[in-house]
Amino acid sequence: MRKLLIWLPLALFLVFLGVFASGLISPESKTIPSKLVGKPMPGFALAPGVPGKPGLTSAELTNGRPHLVNVFASWCVPCIAEAPQLRQLAEAGVPVYGIAIRDRPEDLARFLERNGDPFRAIGGDPNSSVQIALGSSGVPETFIVDGKGIIRRQHIGAINPEDVPGIMSALGDAR
Amino acid sequence: MIAEAGLAALWLAAALAALQLAMGWMGVSSQRTDLLAAVRPIAIIQAGLTGIAFLVLIYLFVTVDLSVALVAANDASTKPLLYKFAGTWGNHEGSMLMWVTILAVAGGAVAIFERRLDERTLIATLAAQAAIGLGFYAFLLFASNPFARLDPAPAEGQGLNPLLQDPGLAFHPPTLYLGYVGLSVAFSFAVGALVTRDVGTAFARAMRPWVLGAWILLTIGITAGSYWAYYELGWGGWWFWDPVENASLMPWLAATALLHSVTVLATREGLRAWTVMLAVVAFSMSMVGTFLVRSGILTSVHAFAVDPERGTFILALLAIYIGGALALFGLRVGTVREGSRFDAVSREGSLVINNLLLSAILGIVLVGTLYPLIAESITGEKLSVGPPYFNSAAGPLALILVMVMAAGPIMRWRRDDLKATLTRLAIPLLLSALVLLLVILLAPGIRILPLLGLVAAAGVGLASLAPLWGRNLRRTPLYIWGMVIAHLGIAVSMAGMASESAFTKETLVAARIGEPHRVGPYSVRLDDVQPVAGPNYTAIEGTVTAQRGDGKPFTLHPQTRNFPSPQTETNEAAITTVPDGQLYVVVGRADEQGRWQLRLWWKPFVTLIWAGGGLVALGGFLSLIGRVRREMRHAPPREFL
Numbered sequence: 001m002r003k004l005l006i007w008l009p010l011a012l013f014l015v016f017l018g019v020f021a022s023g024l025i026s027p028e029s030k031t032i033p034s035k036l037v038g039k040p041m042p043g044f045a046l047a048p049g050v051p052g053k054p055g056l057t058s059a060e061l062t063n064g065r066p067h068l069v070n071v072f073a074s075w076c077v078p079c080i081a082e083a084p085q086l087r088q089l090a091e092a093g094v095p096v097y098g099i100a101i102r103d104r105p106e107d108l109a110r111f112l113e114r115n116g117d118p119f120r121a122i123g124g125d126p127n128s129s130v131q132i133a134l135g136s137s138g139v140p141e142t143f144i145v146d147g148k149g150i151i152r153r154q155h156i157g158a159i160n161p162e163d164v165p166g167i168m169s170a171l172g173d174a175r
Numbered sequence: 176m177i178a179e180a181g182l183a184a185l186w187l188a189a190a191l192a193a194l195q196l197a198m199g200w201m202g203v204s205s206q207r208t209d210l211l212a213a214v215r216p217i218a219i220i221q222a223g224l225t226g227i228a229f230l231v232l233i234y235l236f237v238t239v240d241l242s243v244a245l246v247a248a249n250d251a252s253t254k255p256l257l258y259k260f261a262g263t264w265g266n267h268e269g270s271m272l273m274w275v276t277i278l279a280v281a282g283g284a285v286a287i288f289e290r291r292l293d294e295r296t297l298i299a300t301l302a303a304q305a306a307i308g309l310g311f312y313a314f315l316l317f318a319s320n321p322f323a324r325l326d327p328a329p330a331e332g333q334g335l336n337p338l339l340q341d342p343g344l345a346f347h348p349p350t351l352y353l354g355y356v357g358l359s360v361a362f363s364f365a366v367g368a369l370v371t372r373d374v375g376t377a378f379a380r381a382m383r384p385w386v387l388g389a390w391i392l393l394t395i396g397i398t399a400g401s402y403w404a405y406y407e408l409g410w411g412g413w414w415f416w417d418p419v420e421n422a423s424l425m426p427w428l429a430a431t432a433l434l435h436s437v438t439v440l441a442t443r444e445g446l447r448a449w450t451v452m453l454a455v456v457a458f459s460m461s462m463v464g465t466f467l468v469r470s471g472i473l474t475s476v477h478a479f480a481v482d483p484e485r486g487t488f489i490l491a492l493l494a495i496y497i498g499g500a501l502a503l504f505g506l507r508v509g510t511v512r513e514g515s516r517f518d519a520v521s522r523e524g525s526l527v528i529n530n531l532l533l534s535a536i537l538g539i540v541l542v543g544t545l546y547p548l549i550a551e552s553i554t555g556e557k558l559s560v561g562p563p564y565f566n567s568a569a570g571p572l573a574l575i576l577v578m579v580m581a582a583g584p585i586m587r588w589r590r591d592d593l594k595a596t597l598t599r600l601a602i603p604l605l606l607s608a609l610v611l612l613l614v615i616l617l618a619p620g621i622r623i624l625p626l627l628g629l630v631a632a633a634g635v636g637l638a639s640l641a642p643l644w645g646r647n648l649r650r651t652p653l654y655i656w657g658m659v660i661a662h663l664g665i666a667v668s669m670a671g672m673a674s675e676s677a678f679t680k681e682t683l684v685a686a687r688i689g690e691p692h693r694v695g696p697y698s699v700r701l702d703d704v705q706p707v708a709g710p711n712y713t714a715i716e717g718t719v720t721a722q723r724g725d726g727k728p729f730t731l732h733p734q735t736r737n738f739p740s741p742q743t744e745t746n747e748a749a750i751t752t753v754p755d756g757q758l759y760v761v762v763g764r765a766d767e768q769g770r771w772q773l774r775l776w777w778k779p780f781v782t783l784i785w786a787g788g789g790l791v792a793l794g795g796f797l798s799l800i801g802r803v804r805r806e807m808r809h810a811p812p813r814e815f816l
Contacts, residue, residue, distance in 0.1 A: 006508055009452065010501035013459070017498070019549050020466070020490055075561035077415050084744070102563075113683035114410065114774060116764075 041069075041149045042133040046123025049100040050108045056097055056123030062149035066174035067095035068167070069143040070119070071131055073103050074111035076139040082158035083115035089164065090118030094171060098122040101131050101139055142167075146174035178243050181231030182322040185272075188224035188279065189312035191217055192305045199302025203295055203370060211298050215286040218301050221308070222283030229263075229276040232321055236263045242328035245269065245321050251332040253711045261345030267485070268321035270348055274465075275311040277356040281385075282308065285360060291381045291806070292364075293373055300367030307359055310492040318488050341407055351396035351423055355461035357389025358426060361433065362458035365451045366500055369507045374447045379440035382454065384803055386437055389457075390430040391795035397423050398788030409746025409761045411681065411776045413784060416565040421544045422464030425537055429457035432533040435526045443588060444515045445523055448508045449530065455504060459497045460537070466493055467544065518590035525583035532576040539568045570624050577631055577669060580662055581638035600638055607634030621677050628673030636666035654805070657798025661791045668787025674780040681777075685770035695777025697758055698722050702730075704762065704771055712738045717762035717771065719749065733762045757781050 041058050048055040061067065070086060072079045090096045098119040100108050105124070112119075125131055134143065136154070144153040144167065152174045159167065195217045202210035232245075237259050241247045249266040250259055258265075264273045282304040289297055315321065364382040368374045400423065405413045414420065433453040439446045466489045517523040543560045585599050597604075610633040614626055639662035642655055680695040691700045703718040714736040722728040731749035738745070751758040756779040763772030 003509075006448075007505045009456075010498065010505055013497055013501055016463075016545070017490070017494055019545065020493075073561065075563055077417055080410065102561075110681070110683065116772075 037151050037154055039151060041143075041145060041151060042130075044123075044130045044133065046099065046125055046130060049098065049103060049122040049124030050105050050112065053119070054121040056099065056121045058149065060121065061097065061145055062147070064147040065095060066144065066146050066152075066171045067097060068171075069097045069099065069145055071099045071101060071134070071136050071139055071141040071143075073101045073139045074107040075103070078158040079111075079140045080115055082140050082160075083118075085159040085161060085164055086118040087116045089159075089167065092168070094168075095120050099125050099130055099134075101125050101128055144170050144174055177231055178235060178240070178322040178324065181228045181235075182320070184224045184228040184231070185312065185316065185322075188221050188228065189309065189316060191221040191224065192279075192308045192312060195221060195305035196302050196309060199298050199305065203299045203302065206295075211294060214298050214301050218279075218286040218305070219283045221305075222279040225276045225279040229272055232269060232272055233260065233263045235322075236260065236269075239332065241330075241332055242324055242326070244323045244325040247325050247329050247332045249332070251711070255710055257342065257345060264348050264352075265345075268315070268319045270352070271311065271315055271319055272321050273349065274352050274356065275308060275315060277352055278304070278308050278311065278359055281356050281360050282363075285363075289381055291377050292367075293371065293377065296367045296371045296373045296378065298367075299370040300363045303363035303366040303370075304360065307363065307496060310495065314485075314488050314492065318485055341403065347396060347399055347403060350392050350399065354389045354391075354393035354396055354423075354430075355426060355458075355465070357385050357392065358430060358454075358458045358461050360385040361389065361454045362496075362500065365454035366503060369451060369503050369511075372507060372510055374440075374451055374511045376441055376444055379437050379450065380806060383434075383437050383441055384799060384806075386430060386434050386454075386457075387795055387799045387802065390427070390434050391792050391799065393423065393427040393430060394788060394792045394795060397427055398785050398792065401788070402785050406748050406750055407745065409748050409774075411748075411759055411761075411774070411778075413675070413781070416543070416562045418544050419468055421540050422468050425464060425540055425544075426457055426460040428533050428537040428540070429453060429460045432530045432537075433457050435529055439523050439526050443517070443523060445517060446527070446530075447511050451504060451508065451511070453530070455497070455500045456537075459493075459500075460541075462489070462493050462497060463541075466490060515589075517588070520586070520593050520596070521590050522583060522586045522588045525579055525586055528579050529576065529583060532572055532579065536569050536572050536576070539572070540565065543568070566624075574624075574627055574631055577635050577665060580665065581635040581641075584639070584658060584662065585641045599641065603634040603638035603641070606637050607631065610634075618677065625673040625677035628669055629677070632666045632670035632673060636663055636670070639663045639666055652805070653801025654798045655801075657794045657796070657801055659794070660797060661794025664787045664790025664792075664794055666787070667783050667790055668785075671780050671783025671785075671787060675778050675784065678779045679776060679781075682775045684773050684775075685766055685768075686773035687770050692773065692775065694758070694775040695756075695779075696723050697775075697777060699758075699760065699773075699775055701762070701771060701773055704765075707734070709736065712736045714747075715762070717749075717760075717773075719760055719762070719773075721751065721758060721760070723753075731758075731760050733760045735762060735764075752782060755779055 041061055043058045045057040046055050061069065068086075068089065072082075086096055096118045098121070100122055103124060103126070108122070108124075123130070136143075140158055142155040142159060143151050144155070146152050153170050155163065155167065195214055198210045198217070199214045201207065202214060235243050235246050236250050237256070239246060239250050239252045239259065241250075245266065245268050249269070250262050254262065262269075264270045282301060285297075285304065286301060289300075292300070361382050364378060364385070368378040397420075400420065401413050404415065404420075405411075433450065433456075436446045436450045436453055440450045466486065543565050546560050581603060582596055582600060586596055607630050611626075611630045614621060614629055639659055642659055643651060646655075682692055682694040682699075684692050686692060686701045688701055688703065691698050693699070699719060699721045701717055701719055705716055705718070707714050707716045714734040716732050716734045719731040719733065720728050721731060729751070731751060733749035734747040736745045736747060746761050746763075749760045751760075756777060759776040759778060761774040763774065765771050
């Protein structure tokens, strides 16, 4: 028993080391094609995530124009870093829709007031069901969807300033 | 030529580290005393050479020598002098050079000052320290040479990340690094003691000042880092559970546990294997933290210098040092006797509980930090873990921990009586009950965790003074004062956290010029917004008038700064500190109707969070002075060289 305990730290450390190594080997790419890229948005209807703003249904996303669907949360720190870029995109006329994951309306309202509100509509996804249906598993994550509701691209992680031109051109292609 | 001289000094130092390791190894295994005698001067010269390399780099930064690639990428002639200086370590290569410099200087200091340890154990320790240094020298020389030239030299440098252009932050990384490296010395002592099978009180006493010093610096680093994030990011929060923050919190938790178990070993000869284990874990956490921040495998808002290739290098170092130390631990610890026995209800017992709780919190933070990585390697999916997890998992344990902290110092060594302990705690318990009643009456809607926090803070604060009761205060040893003040600091911090989380008021408005808004007890009016120019940025500056009740109005100047190179925007919150809290004002962008985004917070007693951190560090400092003075009186000076 004591023998086992003595070697346990080394065993745990080796497991961590394996995880680290695999994390390093797998290439860190900001645009990983998900299984859903090229397929239509799954159907959903989400209640408003924040009072005074419409909720989000998948039907709205087939309105003939390319747009962004941003999966985010008020408790997510990278989402704060991403906020200026989303505002910039919205100011450039891009329709941005939000899906708020595991959030409370009051936290969300505070987040929007603090970081700006680029969203046309925000659906609240309290138990991540739509997030899972989308094949998204983290926040923030952004989908570029064309006018017919087909997902054209998935952007994992925060949208950094240098990502904005690529997203604009992908939106142009989705027209 | 100067840059080449720095590089040459670095190569020489690396060669000496190799020599130090080889001679130490041979000396310890063959018992040749001539080899042993040579190791200490080598350690000292190695420290001097590394110091020269670091001074050279500082010189290159201060004179803005743009023919050096690192300077061109991180410095600019328009920068204020302080940031040219701090720019030396505000980047990957420079911070690694700083790390290895501190490491070598610490090794030199051990060689000069250490006199309690048996000669063989000391030499094994110095060899271990050289082995760590060698890995970092290799990292610098082969993967991130700070002295590499750039040809042709550019006309102007690219500047320093504006987030780092802050006097507090200029000295934040050095503080943390000193802490990390202090833990490397503890690690080397543990390896040395395992090699010579000499895990005893001498080892614990030799290690203790290093652990204490490292812990003080980590405490200061974390406290300062938290305050920096609070006023610089403009988000109004003070802790975000960001991977970079966790990277400094995890070594602190391990060092706190180690600090307490090393005291048990030094005074009571108990917890031998556990102390050695914690020394290994504490330094491992420093390395893991460095790895996480540097490798880019976790995303964070303020991780810098991310590069998978360098990550691989640090991972290899991690594998060799931590894996090697844990293997040595497995092989040798069986031959270490566990030491003196004690009852469950005793000072030792409470320290064991403290250690277990700290380890559990450390585990929670580690799992939360690494979970996204583990999940990704198993399922291929990316996840992130938010503050809800950390707060709800670590919060309750932290609460229990501070309660144990209140009881521990008033218990007797070896064995005590539970009833007697509770009797000694009667007055603090009474105060807690009183606070509980008062808070429920005055703030009925308060959430449970802040409520318990306030109650515990009151009781623990009073109980932490208990070791002074009935003592002659002028004859009380300094290290007892240190413990009392550090524990009091924890209670003060906790009161601040609970108060901030329970009673903060915020108002976020689109403000027209001249329109009054309320936040907490203040009335706030935006009078004007004007562009202003700084030394290397432009900004919009708000003029805000605030008034508390019928008090005297005062003016605040929050800014949003825009730095051209690299293009970045930062918020300079205007903060007014009064005895019972802080008014925190941030001005943001204008909307189409000419209204300005104005964010106001009233944060009652928020300053206690950092004041408590300062007290904890002060307590550690007094304790360090007390311990060192005592050791000096008891240990005879050793012949040097």
